Amino acid sequence: MRFELEKRSERSLVMAWASPVIAVVATMITGGLIFAILGKPPLTALWVFFVEPFSSLWSLQELVVKATPLILIGVGLSVAYRANVWNIGAEGQLTAGALAGSMVPILFNSWQSPLTLVAMLVLGILGGMIWALVPALLKVKTGANEILVSLMMVYVAQLLLDWLVRGPWRDPHGYNFPKSVSFEDWQTMPTIGDGRLNIGIVIAVVVAIALAVLMRRTIKGYEVRVMGEAPRAGRFAGFSADRMVIFVFLLSGGLAGLAGVIEVASTVGQLQPNISPGYGFTAIIVAFLGRLDPIGVVVAALMLAVSYLGGEAAQIALGLSDKAARVFQGVLLFWVLACDTLILYRPRLVFGTTPEAAR
Amino acid sequence: MTASETTVPNEEGGAGDEFLVEARGIVKRFGAFTANDHVDLGIRPGEIHALLGENGAGKSTLVKMIYGSLQPTEGRFFWKGEAVSISDPNTARRLGIGMVFQHFSLFEALTVAENIALALPGAFDMKALSTRITDLSRDYGLPLEPRAVVADLSVGERQRIEIVRCLIQEPKLLIMDEPTAVLTPQEADQLFLTLERLASEGCAVLYISHRLEEVKRLCHAATILRHGKVVARVDPRAETAASLARLMVGADVHAIRPKHARIGGPPRLFLDKLDLPASGPFSVALEGISLELRAGEILGIAGVAGNGQSEFFDAISGERPVERNSAVVIDGTACGSLGVTERRRLGAAFVPEERLGHGAVPAFPLSENVVLTRHAAYEDSGRNLIGFLDFARARSTAARVSEAYDVRKGKPDPEARSLSGGNLQKFVVGRELDRKPLLLLVNQPTWGVDAGAAALIRQALIDLAADGSAVLMISQDLDEIFEIADRIAVLSRGHLSPAYDAHVMTLEKIGLLMGGAHGGSDRVDEARQLREADGHAL
Structure with a gap:
């Protein structure tokens, strides 16, 4: 008896949707085993981890708050990965976006205008783009591996943030804590209701829908899919692999930067050494769990948000x-x-005779 | 039907033990599809046995089962009369079965000896192995230098490595999948001598080919498959190429209607001393390529694979533009530095050699593959008013192409990779013809395509030229070139020979041009000398 994988002639539509479900169930079982080995009651632990986050209005709101950056980064990464371009450094682009956006409240603290927040968001996007452009240009010009370069850029961004909040950008009235000034009302995201829920989620969903349309209906989305599936056919179609690398890095980097500035301008409310619990890395899982599809990413981001809340619980x-x-x-x-x-x-x-048995 | 009359019942039932290898009642199903349906096949020692059939008739499936890379659903194999289960290629090799694939599996950066050593089980002495390769390859008329790096070798030489790699394991059955598809006529002749020598020593050969003339000449027996069933067992020496083709297809293959086009009018393509540097260590540089192609004309570019065909294709299609804009002129407009999209807008269309991954995206349905070459070129580009892709229109285009060029498929809009090679080729060619291009560049139009589909594609090329377009056809199949080309040029080591009228070209002359002897007036003598020298060497 042996186990065989037989190639299908076409992608299985059933499995394309069933595979994430099977994966989630298998994760539950594996998780239960890990809890058991750790000496915790597996069923209780799974309950705490996966069900309690849905049990109160507060935790539901918190779920959406945590899902917001995951959606923004995840949809960008899903486009990049579709093009077979491996941006692993979204965490760094998030940090760079947060830094760039925070220049407004930290350096121009008194500028109060309806445009203040807009300027912050735009700068956040630009910051993420600039950070993403480094691995993109190095790949196009020198063939440097984008996985390594984008990942290394994460640590550069985090150390830069660390230095800024301990040094030049430290709040002078902050008792020497490594924090920037707290952002004012007009420098933070408008909230929905009286909790931590803010309009970031609206931006994230709008972006997800826009990218879904881009991927399904426009020539650009078609180009992304062709370059990812068959780069030689893409060249035959007249598309440029180099321009594609730059496009998807700018897109995914810009969205990670936007997620970063939304984080510091909402739940965090200032710059500090830790602004993200690894959203940029978790979004990689979100992108794959969401089938590299912008709408699928929204669902997957909510599921991964559960794991953050469950982890805290x-x-x-x-x-x-x-x-x-x-x-x-x-x-x-x-x-x-x-x-x-x-x-x-x-x-x-396969239940067949082995060659030895035949002899 | 004529086919059933020639079907010979399996009369050797009682004398089965004289077969070297025998397949009895082999059935192979893939899901609901039956690729092999109770196939019987027997090969005797010393016999060159042809396996014939159209694409999708089940030849590869059967051969893969004999070589152990697939397992039959039903039925047994017998080796020297004993039932065997060939569970994997290693088992096949231990039994004494060797196979030379159509697509070589060689490491380009390694030497001949290293490539052969990789295929051998256990430890070996490199020096002794090199000596053995030299001796064996010389004995069988397949000269090989063990220390040569594969990347520097021609396709014919690479095939020799594959063959020697099998011979070194002293096979009793050698399976060859379309071996002559990549060879010059002279190289093919040499291969036939080698195979005849092997057969005379008692080695059986299972020979798969679409070229019926060579089957007639070389093979002692033939088994013909159609839709997974054996429809005939014949002695090919007693058949004609036409009768063999009829058995394979199950109907008469349409003869090509000759075209009656006036050649002349404006040049559709003009190349002026086109140079293209090599793109990598394994690429060929093009030097000083000049040609003129007029409306109504089909120009055939002959040559052995690896002499710059793909670079030639890239340079004309614009996948690799050149700096000098005037080097390429399509329909009166200089476009050497323009890309493939701009050249399509000038009315050119291109069909590359690789269907999957170059001419079509494997994972995309046919409709989305329509967009691949249409997204910017014509009104029927599949974009609607607000710039969104119009997949409904792409689907109707795909349906129209499938209808016009007889693309057979299981469902209305299948993924490209699920189509058989011949059907996908009809789609990829039809997709371009549907645009009514002024210039069509096609690389290997009928490579790996069965006789019926090949006739359909060639007819379509002729009809396109007859309507006033120009066709530039790169092909390694000389029969195809002679069948439809008006003029013939030969590409050899990145140089293009002058184009000669097809009716003054001979196989011999093409063979010499393939070897690099260009036939200018004072070079004819040189070519003759070359030919005589070859004669002495043989």
């Missing part, structure tokens, strides 16, 4: 390490990629 209720959420995310990515094999291959158990 598990810290409190079960005394688990805060790394538990990251473990879950890693296990989930593993299963998503594994299950994606099923879209192009049909698994099969």
Whole structure:
């Protein structure tokens, strides 16, 4: 008896949708096993992790707040990955966007205008773009691997942020804490209701829909898909691989930068050494779990937001390490990629005679 | 039908043990599709046995099962009369089955000896192996230098490596998949001598080819498959190429209608000393390519693969533009430095050699593949008023192309990769013809395509030229070139020979031009000398 993967002649539509579901179920089972090994009751732990985030209005709001940057970054990355361009450095582009956007409240603190926030958002996008342009240009001009360069740029951005908030941008009245000044009302995102929910989610959903239209209906989206599937055919169609690399890096970097500035201008409310719990990396999982489709990314971002909230709840209720959420995310990515094999291959158990048996 | 009359029942039932390898009642199903339906095949030692059939008739499936890379759903294989299960290629090799694939599996950056060593099990002595390669290749008339790097070798020489790699394991059955598709006529003749020598030593050869003339000449027996079933077992020496083709297709293959076009009028394509540097270590540079192609004309570019055909295609299609704009003139407009989209707007259309991954995106349905070459060129580009892609129109274009060029498919708009090679080729050619281009550049129009589809494609090219377009056809199939080209030029090591009228060209002359002897007036003597020298060498 042996296990065989048989190539399908076409992509299986059923599996394209079933694969993420199978992956989530497999992640639950794996998670239960990990809890059991850690000596925690698996069912209770899973309940705390995956169900409690839905149990109150506060946590539902928090879910949307956490999903906002994941959507913004995830849709950008999904376009880049569709083009077979591997931007792994969204966390750095997020940081660069947060830094650029924060120049307005920190350096021009007194400028109060309806345009203040707009200027911050635009600068955030530009910051993320500039950070993303480095790996893009290096890839186009020198053939440098974009995975490594974009990843290394993350640490450069984080160290730059660290230096700024401990040095030149530190709040002079902040008792020497490594923080910038707190942003004023007109420098933060308008809230929806009286909680932490803000209009960032509206921007994120609008962007997701716009990119869904771009990918499905426009020549640019078609170009992205062709370059990702068959670059030689893309050249035959008259598309340029180099321009594509730059386009998707600018798009995904700009959106990561936007997510960064929205984070500091809403839930964080100032610059500090830690502005993101790894949204830029989690968004990679979001992009894959969402089938590299902008609408799918919205759903996937909500699911990954659960793992953040569940991780926090598990810290409190079960005394688990805060790394538990990251473990879950890693296990989930593993299963998503594994299950994606099923879209192009049909698994099969073969009960046949082995060559030895035949003799 | 004539086919069933020639079907010979499996009369050797009782004498089965004289077969070297025998397949009995082999069935292979892929889901609901039956690729092989109770196939019986027997090959005797020392026999060169042809396996014939159209694309999709089930030849590759059967061969893959004999070589162990697929397993039959039903049926058994017998090796020297004993039932065997060939579970993987290693088992096949241990039994004594060797296979030379149509697409070589060689590492270009390694030497001949290293490539052969990689295929051998266990430890080996490199020096002894090199000696053995030299001896063996000389003995069989396939001279090879063990220390040569594969990247520097011609396609014919690369094939020799594949063959020697099999021979070194002393096979009792050698399977060859379309071996002559990439060879010059002279190289093919040499290969036939080698195969006949092998057969005389008792080695059986299973020979797959679309070229019926060479099957007639070389093979002792032939099994013909159609729709996965054996429809005939014949002695090809007693058949004609036409009768073999009829058995394969199940109907008469349409003879090509000759065209009656006036050649002349404005030049559709003019190349003026076009140079293109090599793009990498394994690429060929083009030097000083000049030609003129007029309306109504079909110009055939002959040559052995790897002599600059793909670079030639890239330079004319605009996938690799050149600096000097006047080097390429399409329909009166200089466009050497323009890209492929701009050249399409001038009325040119292109069909590359690779269907999957170059001419079509494998994972896209046919309708989206229509957009690939249409998105900017014509009114029927598939874009609507607000600039969005109009997939409904793309679908109707795909349907029209499929209808006009007989593209057979299981559902209305399947993914390109699910089509058989011949059907996808009809689609890729039809997609361009549907635009009624002024200039069509096509590379290997019928490569790996069955006789019926090939006739349809060639007819379409002739009809296009007859309507006043110009066709530039790169092909390695000399029969095809002689069948439809008005003039013939040869591409050799990045140089293009002058174009000669087809009726003054001979196979021999083309063979010499392929070797690099250009036939200017004072070079004719040189060519004759070359030919005589070849005669002595043989």
